[in-house]
Amino acid sequence: MIGEIYSGYWDVAIIIWVFSGLFNLFIDTYKYDQSNMTKEKKVSRVLGWINIAFVTVLFLSIVLVKVLV
Numbered sequence: 001m002i003g004e005i006y007s008g009y010w011d012v013a014i015i016i017w018v019f020s021g022l023f024n025l026f027i028d029t030y031k032y033d034q035s036n037m038t039k040e041k042k043v044s045r046v047l048g049w050i051n052i053a054f055v056t057v058l059f060l061s062i063v064l065v066k067v068l069v
Contacts, residue, residue: 010062017055024048 025048032041 010058014055014059014062017051017058021048021051021055024051 024044028044029041
């Protein structure tokens with residue numbers, strides 16, 4: 001039943017979330033550091049890590065559902 005609900009677009013969404021999190025962690029923080037924008041740099045770093053953590057939890061839950069069901 002769950003296999004019928006599962007969509008193949010989760011893989012693409014996970015890849016997009018990973019790249020957006022890495023973009024926040026590396027490129028945005030680097031640009032904010034060059035512009036001496038400390039608050040924006042901190043927010044970008046926090047959002048990048050939240051993004052990566054969300055993707056990790058989502059990926060592990062999808063793998064767990066596939067294994068158990």
